[in-house]
Amino acid sequence: MSVPVSLGAVPRRLGAFAWQAVLPVALVLGYQVAASAARNPFFPALPDIWQAFVTSWTGPGFTRDVAPSLIDLFAGYVLGVASGLAGGIVLGRAPRVRAALNPLVSFALTLPPVALLPLFLMLLGIGPQMQIGVIAFSVFFTLLINTTEGLRSADPALGDLSAVYRIGGLRRLLVVQLPAAAPYILAAMRTCLSTAVLVMVVSEMVGASQGIGAQTLLAQQSFAYEQMWAGMLLLAVLGCLLNALFTLAERAVLRRAGLLPATSTGARP
């Protein structure tokens, strides 16, 4: 889709893009200069890190460590989003249930999921189910709260519209309420994506022998610093990539829904 851009905007955009590219490159070069000057085993040279990256994370390394991590991440995230969305819909439509559960939800939201890792280890044991469980848990409450809030804070005019024209049930939920709450829900999904990566890594560090987190910690403990750096590099790349993919998907959804704020005109008197 082509966006009309005024002439003055082109150099500005190029400038912004150049800056976005320059900064990481400068950081990498800076690291390389510092690392070769320091000759410290904690800071291996870039080619060595890259070598470790290729051997650890591609080929058999990919199937052994990267793929299970990604599968757990995906499963936990989807499970958490789906259950949080479902719970949020229930709470958003039932004020009584919401009021009754409110203290519990507020409490659960303040608990860092990582702090509950021992509990999850105990309940679910070691294995992917533990990782998936903690990731889903970390996503669940944020989705729950935001979905509820999105449904509750919808424009009352939409409630009037549904009442007068008797739009009810599933149609009201899908066509009127959820689209109105979409910005809240998408914001929660974005926040939760980075939380999910974090929780995945930490949960693998404490309760797994395979996976990106487990391998990275193992590398540090066995003084394989190139490999440790390769792990951190992979996590950084993964984080950026997921965020970029999410942004693309979000924009596509909002554009399809005609909700992109760029075209907003606001209410006319």
Next chain:
Amino acid sequence: MTAVSAPTGQWPLLRAETLAKTYHTPAGAHEAVRDVTFDVHAGEVVSIVGPSGAGKTTLLRILAGLLAPTSGRVLLSGVPVEGPPQGAALVFQDYSRSLLPWLSVLGNVTLPLRSARVPRAEAADRARQALASVGLEGKEKLRPRELSGGMQQRVSIARALAYQPRLLLMDEPFASVDAQTRMDLEDLVLPLREQYGMTIVTVTHDIDEAVYLSDRVVVLSPPPSTVSAVVDIPLPAPRSQTATKEDPRFGRLRHRVLDLVRRPEPAAPATTQERILNR
């Protein structure tokens, strides 16, 4: 559509009975409507006029069952209204907020029909016709946001028309359209009552429009509002923008309503209309 369509005995289709509404806000109580009583008979067009802030929207929301009055009640064919009744449509004053930005124009108009289990093809048909009748042919696929304010307002009118309600409530429905379109829409609305047996209650600022459209005009006093007068408009049907508006009786009625809006009288004498006609 049973609630509206079964007039029983001597009951008028719609009766507003000593309606009052006081809003309670953090800033204190605000009495918007003090005492409003009037009847609307089946097939009538009744306009409500009054100064800005007189509580016209409040009144219409009470009639639509969206707002509970502080006291008094609304009767539809003699049955007290407790929520939005079946077969009634409302054209909201705040039309842009009442259109769903994520649906196309056609989607917005068909939504109430689909909720009423009208089959998809028939709903689309009715929606297209209604859109064409308000001059929005070919705009079906656009989003409300891509239309001007006046066009959005017409979408919201088309949505109400396609719904084919027995009772059509409109809150300043022609406020944002140009004079020419406004006349077209006025002339569009009038035949509807014959076509669909619609009863229409409309709120307007425009005295000309009120007199032109209505069988009766309810004039509200400044807030807290009471009914200053109910003026009968015995102009012959069918009305026409040229002949009706040139009729000397039109001028006199218009003058009378204008006087009432500007300098409200405490109570409407029963002879209002005779006096005007015999002058």
